[in-house]
Amino acid sequence: xxxxxxxxxxxxxxxxxxxxxxxxxxxxxxxxxxxxxxxxxxxxxxxxxxxxxxxxxxxxxxxxxxxxxxxxxxxxxxxxxxxxxxxxxxxxxxxxxxxxxxxxxxxxxxxxxxxxxxxxxxxxxxxxxxxxxxxxxxxxxxxxxxxxxxxxxxxxxxxxxxxxxxxxxxxxxxxxxxxxxxxxxxxxxxxxxxxxxxxxxxxxxxxxxxxxxxxxxxxxxxxxxxxxxxxxxxxxxxxxxxxxxxxxxxxxxxxxxxxxxxxxxxxxxxxxxxxxxxxxxxxxxxxxxxxxxxxxxxxxxxxxxxxxxxxxxxxxxxxxxxxxxxxxxxxxxxxxxxxxxxxxxxxxxxxxxxxxxxxxxxxxxxxxxxxxxxxxxxxxxxxxxxxxxxxxxxxxxxx
Ligand SMILES: [Zn+2]
Numbered sequence: 001x002x003x004x005x006x007x008x009x010x011x012x013x014x015x016x017x018x019x020x021x022x023x024x025x026x027x028x029x030x031x032x033x034x035x036x037x038x039x040x041x042x043x044x045x046x047x048x049x050x051x052x053x054x055x056x057x058x059x060x061x062x063x064x065x066x067x068x069x070x071x072x073x074x075x076x077x078x079x080x081x082x083x084x085x086x087x088x089x090x091x092x093x094x095x096x097x098x099x100x101x102x103x104x105x106x107x108x109x110x111x112x113x114x115x116x117x118x119x120x121x122x123x124x125x126x127x128x129x130x131x132x133x134x135x136x137x138x139x140x141x142x143x144x145x146x147x148x149x150x151x152x153x154x155x156x157x158x159x160x161x162x163x164x165x166x167x168x169x170x171x172x173x174x175x176x177x178x179x180x181x182x183x184x185x186x187x188x189x190x191x192x193x194x195x196x197x198x199x200x201x202x203x204x205x206x207x208x209x210x211x212x213x214x215x216x217x218x219x220x221x222x223x224x225x226x227x228x229x230x231x232x233x234x235x236x237x238x239x240x241x242x243x244x245x246x247x248x249x250x251x252x253x254x255x256x257x258x259x260x261x262x263x264x265x266x267x268x269x270x271x272x273x274x275x276x277x278x279x280x281x282x283x284x285x286x287x288x289x290x291x292x293x294x295x296x297x298x299x300x301x302x303x304x305x306x307x308x309x310x311x312x313x314x315x316x317x318x319x320x321x322x323x324x325x326x327x328x329x330x331x332x333x334x335x336x337x338x339x340x341x342x343x344x345x346x347x348x349x350x351x352x353x354x355x356x357x358x359x360x361x362x363x364x365x366x367x368x369x370x371x372x373x374x375x376x377x378x379x380x381x382x383x384x385x386x387x388x389x390x391x392x393x394x395x396x397x398x399x
Contacts, residue, residue, distance in 0.1 A: 053081060053084070053089045054089060056089075057077075057081065057089040057092055057093055060073075061092065061093065061096045066097060066100040066102065067102060067103075068103070068107070071097070071107060074093055074096075074097055075097075075111070077093055078090045078094050078097075078114055079114065081093065082117065082121055087121045088122075090114075090118045090121075091118045091122070094111055094114050094118060095115065097111045098111055105139075106139060106141055109134075109135050109139035109142050110141075112131050112132075112135050112139075112142075113132075113135055113142050113146060115131060116131040116132045116146070116149060117149070120149065120152075120153065125157065128153060129150065129153055132146040132147075132149050132153075133146075136150065136169075147170050148170065150166045151163055151166045151170065151193070155193070155197075158200070160197045160198075160201050161201075163193075163197050164194060164197050164198070167190050167194050167197065168194070170187075170190045171191070191224045192225045192228065195220075195221045195222070195223075195224035195228040195231055196221070196228065196230065198217045198221035198231070199228070199234060202217035202234055205217065206234065206237060206238065206241075209241075211241055211242060214234075214238055215238055218231055218238060221234075226258075227258060227259065229255050229258075229259055229262045229265070232251045232252070232255045233266070233269060235251050236248040236251040236252050236273070237269060239251060239273075240269065240273055240276070245273040245274070245277060248269065248272075248273040249270070249273050249286075252269060252270055256290055256293060256294050260294035260295075260296070261294075263290060263294035263296035263298065264296055264297070264298035267296075267298045267302060270286075270287075280306065281310075284306045284307065284310065287299055287306060288303055291323075295327060297327075297329045297331045297332055298331070300319075300320070300335075301320075301331060301332070301335045303319065304316045304317075304320045304335060313339070313340050317336075317339045317340075320335055320336055320339070321336065321350060324336050324350060324354065325350070328354040333351060336351065363393065364377075364392060364393060364398065364399075365377050365378070365390050365391065365393060366390065366391070366393050367381045367383060367384060367386070367389045367390045368389050368390070368391060369381060369384050370383050370384035372384065372390070373393070377390060377392070378390050
């Protein structure tokens with residue numbers, strides 16, 4: 001059973017039990033004969049089960065009273081509608097709740113929040129924003145949820161200043177104390193987003209050569225998240241445009257040390273920074289060090305290109321073969337094939353060897369039901385336990 005189906009059934013049980021609760025708590029004088037009432041509840045449930053959302057919504061609005069006991073049922077049904085894409089129905093249910101002044105204030109703000117979620121789903125962001133602003137100002141309980149939604153709205157509208165203002169409200173004041181406590185995972189996510197918002201602001205400033213303002217934004221970006229590669233790459237660009245190649249290289253160095261997997265993104269700026277020095281030997285030296293530390297194909301190929309230019313094709317091809325043997329990648333294969341004609345025999349042998357190695361590493365069979373892949377043909381999928389769903393993989397890496 002899929003988790004979506006389980007979730008749906010759980011919500012359905014919640015709705016049904018709330019529904020019956022509402023039935024029993026209903027004031028006696030408003031009841032007709034119990035049989036009539038019971039039949040209208042079953043009618044509503046039937047609408048729900050038969051996916052007639054509009055009819056179910058009208059039955060709930062007209063037949064189920066609004067009070068503190070039945071509120072969870074109304075909310076569960078509204079959320080169920082929204083999750084099934086029936087946003088109009090969800091909005092009607094939540095608006096119906098707001099028109100009842102009998103609910104306590106904190107519950108009304110909960111309904112505000114749900115209605116704002118409906119508006120977001122319907123793309124009515126202005127309306128959602130107004131509701132969420134109210135919740136932020138008035139409700140301590142739902143403030144943090146409302147701030148998160150507001151931040152997402154501003155982010156989707158690329159309103160970076162507003163996104164920054166809201167995101168900062170989600171961080172505890174201790175961030176600006178001298179000894180900040182370790183941030184929680186949620187706070188880290190907010191800081192990571194803040195760091196990217198400042199990068200978003202820096203990029204157009206950089207494009208329009210407002211280097212001073214761009215630097216300020218990037219300093220904030222690095223302050224919020226010292227692991228944000230993008231902030232370091234942009235800062236290195238700024239340093240180069242300020243004619244400070246050494247500063248750019250220091251920034252790039254810290255990317256390579258913290259996140260070597262991004263080495264290929266570092267290379268173009270690295271090249272630009274060294275162009276400022278005009279020292280080929282120093283460049284090759286630095287490239288070789290990064291190529292070894294980060295095991296980056298992009299750096300290895302660049303090393304070979306500089307070697308070929310400086311010392312001739314022989315030393316470059318020896319270096320390239322050696323690297324390709326140690327760690328075959330498609331880009332290295334392609335670089336090996338670019339070597340001069342005289343080396344062609346050796347290249348073909350190496351390509352064959354690398355292809356064999358790639359063939360051994362890649363899976364040959366995949367389950368069409370769950371995506372499980374492996375080297376052997378199983379008639380019963382060991383992952384999803386379905387018969388006859390595994391077949392040979394076709395295409396560029398398959399049969
Ligand atoms: Zn499977």
